[in-house]
Amino acid sequence: MRRLLCVLLTMLAFAAQGQAVVRVGSKADNEGAVLGQILLQVLRRDGVPVVDRTQLGPTSIVRRALLNGDLDVYPEYTGNAAFFFHRESDPAFRDAPKAYALAASLDLAAHRLVWLRPAPADNHWAIGVRGDVARAAKLATLDDFAHWVTRGGDVRLAGSAEFVESDAALPAFQSAYGFTLRGDQLLVLAGGDTSATIKAAAEGISGVNASMVYSTDGAIAVTGLTVLADPRHVEMVYQPAPVVREDVLRRYPAMRRSLEAAFQPLTVDVLRKLNARTQIDGEDPAVVARDFLRDAGLLR
Incomplete structure (x- = not known):
């Protein structure tokens, strides 16, 4: 209740100033929490008014919130678009560039959602x-x-x-x-x-x-x-990428460059190390995200 009250007060404050609040979400797992904090902290750095709705729940809940207009941006995995659009057997989802291109085109046409450029890591x-x-x-x-x-x-x-x-x-x-x-x-x-x-x-x-x-x-x-590597590409490609509502991106076009720059250093090795800090060491995802952004020269 206290967190909900803070969210409502924040939204009212920015509304009074004529600024549209960007609601940032993420899944509830460790990696989702870190990725969500990266989005949140980069947007705050850029002066974008944000509301923290990270660690909202599993894929089904977060995706529904985005589609219903209750969220504005959250990190999703390219391979999940295959399930969203019932294209699990499509070979494009087993090739990184094709998976991203297809996910982006399907979601833009159907829901006016924009997939920003994904991280190089593949979480399968x-x-x-x-x-x-x-x-x-x-x-x-x-x-x-x-x-x-x-x-x-x-x-x-x-x-x-x-x-x-x-x-x-x-x-x-x-x-x-x-x-x-x-x-x-x-x-x-x-x-x-x-x-x-x-x-x-x-x-x-x-x-x-x-x-x-x-x-x-x-x-x-x-x-x-x-x-073990999967040279026959049995698994679909799951690269994390920010997914944002098109109208929000129009309102804050600079977020594309900022968020893509933050996701580009996220290789498999980097994500493993970040995840180890939350999964193994029990660190706060916000602290882990802050340290990552500072090390990447993206946050002071």
């Missing part, structure tokens, strides 16, 4: 292997992993039920790369928390030496897991 489902195991077996790609498995490699993989069962995850990897993990080679954990599966692999819990991961997981940065 992947398989990570404990570093010493990967080095000993010379594992760098899922092709290598498939050969290792089919030759009788001693693998036990931890994953959520969704990862193990979803057609877009492990079954898709197995089909594309030609390997099969038996039931006794899988440890299925409740929920979708990758920090739990990564910890199991890193510490060898229950014989686990491989894990489902998201490629920008913070835990990867501190556990030394080797994330």
